[in-house]
Amino acid sequence: MSDLVQNWWQIDDIDSIDTPALVLYPDRVKHNAKALVAMVQDASRLRPHAKTHKSREAARIILEAGVSKFKCATIAEAEMLAMAGAKDVLLAYQPIGPKVERLLALATKYPDVTFSCLTDNIEALEHIDKVFGEAGKTIPVYIDLNNGMNRSGEPDAAKVIKLYEEGVKLKHVIMKGLHAYDGHIREADFAERTKHCNEAYASIEAIKAELMKKGFNEPIIIAGGSPTFPIHAKRENMECSPGTFIYWDKGYSDLCPEQPFLPAALVISRVISLPTATRICVDLGHKSVAAENEIGRRVYFINAPELTPVGQSEEHLVLEAGANHPYQVGDVLYGMPIHICPTVALYERALTVENGKITGEWLNVARDRVISV
Numbered sequence: 001m002s003d004l005v006q007n008w009w010q011i012d013d014i015d016s017i018d019t020p021a022l023v024l025y026p027d028r029v030k031h032n033a034k035a036l037v038a039m040v041q042d043a044s045r046l047r048p049h050a051k052t053h054k055s056r057e058a059a060r061i062i063l064e065a066g067v068s069k070f071k072c073a074t075i076a077e078a079e080m081l082a083m084a085g086a087k088d089v090l091l092a093y094q095p096i097g098p099k100v101e102r103l104l105a106l107a108t109k110y111p112d113v114t115f116s117c118l119t120d121n122i123e124a125l126e127h128i129d130k131v132f133g134e135a136g137k138t139i140p141v142y143i144d145l146n147n148g149m150n151r152s153g154e155p156d157a158a159k160v161i162k163l164y165e166e167g168v169k170l171k172h173v174i175m176k177g178l179h180a181y182d183g184h185i186r187e188a189d190f191a192e193r194t195k196h197c198n199e200a201y202a203s204i205e206a207i208k209a210e211l212m213k214k215g216f217n218e219p220i221i222i223a224g225g226s227p228t229f230p231i232h233a234k235r236e237n238m239e240c241s242p243g244t245f246i247y248w249d250k251g252y253s254d255l256c257p258e259q260p261f262l263p264a265a266l267v268i269s270r271v272i273s274l275p276t277a278t279r280i281c282v283d284l285g286h287k288s289v290a291a292e293n294e295i296g297r298r299v300y301f302i303n304a305p306e307l308t309p310v311g312q313s314e315e316h317l318v319l320e321a322g323a324n325h326p327y328q329v330g331d332v333l334y335g336m337p338i339h340i341c342p343t344v345a346l347y348e349r350a351l352t353v354e355n356g357k358i359t360g361e362w363l364n365v366a367r368d369r370v371i372s373v
Contacts, residue, residue: 012356020288022347029263032066049243054366059084080366082110091117105373116140133172145180147200177220197228249340252299267335285315290342299335
């Protein structure tokens with residue numbers, strides 16, 4: 001399959017779709033899952049993130065491609081993965097407060113699934129140990145490292161080793177290894193990105209070596225995201241965690257042209273008004289496409305690349321079309337989100353398109369914060 005297939009996005013029965021709408025192309029989703037596995041020699045080294053797709057259907061496609069382990073950010077995503085058939089799920093987040101009890105409830109409801117989580121401080125780790133201990137259960141735990149992302153995780157190697165040592169003494173957590181997300185490494189130049197990725201990873205390997213020197217079992221390393229995935233994919237004895245690959249988006253298509261993934265999700269909108277002689281307004285507001293980037297980096301219209309966003313509100317997007325433009329009220333625009341992950345979270349369902357026809361829908365069930373626990 002080629003990304004150059006002419007008009008691959010075209011929907012023949014577009015008149016049946018109310019807008020704005022999220023649409024998915026399952027053939028492309030399957031291509032991306034297979035491409036992911038093909039980039040590593042051993043599929044057991046993959047632990048893809050579910051934050052992008054949030055659906056059982058996408059998770060099952062990844063499972064069918066040969067992946068057995070997953071990562072997620074919320075309890076709902078963890079439950080969605082269990083519902084889809086995953087047997088090994090890492091909550092890549094440090095559970096605090098009621099989230100620990102919810103994680104315990106999830107582990108109790110799905111006893112055949114291995115759930116694990118992150119930690120970066122002893123107080124949180126001791127609370128996890130206490131809650132699971134009172135229920136007579138144990139849980140695998142990974143120490144979250146801060147190797148440059150600067151949001152969570154422990155940046156000091158000595159403190160990481162101390163926390164690991166303290167964790168091993170606890171009775172109801174099982175210290176499994178180290179986790180590091182290097183999402184700050186985003187250079188467009190792949191050689192420069194590789195250099196920075198390797199430098200950051202060296203610090204993780206140093207901690208691993210020190211732990212083994214102290215007599216601990218070899219810790220599992222889980223590292224990386226989408227931009228660094230091709231770099232980590234060439235390593236041995238570690239797990240890779242890309243997420244956006246499954247649907248891809250315009251942002252990573254531009255940043256990571258070296259990767260073989262295809263855009264598989266679009267937002268469909270219609271022209272609803274012609275406010276001036278040179279501008280059009282479409283029904284793609286903040287509630288319909290991720291709006292964290294500046295206004296010119298939110299959506300790219302495949303069938304109207306010349307349009308320039310000039311204003312956006314909750315339900316409207318105003319675009320500069322130029323003098324004597326051809327657009328009329330009712331015209332359909334096919335938009336590729338710059339950032340697909342938070343865009344998916346805006347929709348409770350996505351329509352599926354196969355051979356130019358709407359064939360069904362996938363519920364973004366993990367969009368909700370709670371499924372059953």
